[in-house]
Amino acid sequence: MECQPAITRQDVAEQPVALRAVGARKVVAEGVPSGSDPHPADGPRVLAMLRIGAAGRNALPTAHSWCSCGRDFKAFGHQQIARLADDHTRHRDQCPLLTRGKEAA
Numbered sequence: 001m002e003c004q005p006a007i008t009r010q011d012v013a014e015q016p017v018a019l020r021a022v023g024a025r026k027v028v029a030e031g032v033p034s035g036s037d038p039h040p041a042d043g044p045r046v047l048a049m050l051r052i053g054a055a056g057r058n059a060l061p062t063a064h065s066w067c068s069c070g071r072d073f074k075a076f077g078h079q080q081i082a083r084l085a086d087d088h089t090r091h092r093d094q095c096p097l098l099t100r101g102k103e104a105a
Contacts, residue, residue, distance in 0.1 A: 048071075052081060060077060063075045067091060
């Protein structure tokens with residue numbers, strides 16, 4: 001049985017590394033994007049959201065208040081969540097992105 005010669009780094013050709021951009025759109029044909037646009041220009045969109053949740057019994061409740069204007073707050077515990085919910089409601093009445101549609105209607 002013959003021994004194989006050791007392969008050195010110089011003997012191995014550099015393999016091209018295929019980089020893929022995360023979230024990059026795939027193109028079926030030139031100029032034709034595949035799939036639907038994740039940010040449609042028309043139709044209903046979520047502009048503000050208040051999410052309140054708890055993992056289970058005796059768990060610490062959490063809340064997340066988000067608005068497309070850049071507002072992003074989190075709260076933990078009953079009292080903080082109550083204050084965040086009140087603040088979220090006030091923000092919905094004052095935010096220019098949310099009140100613009102109400103004035104037009």
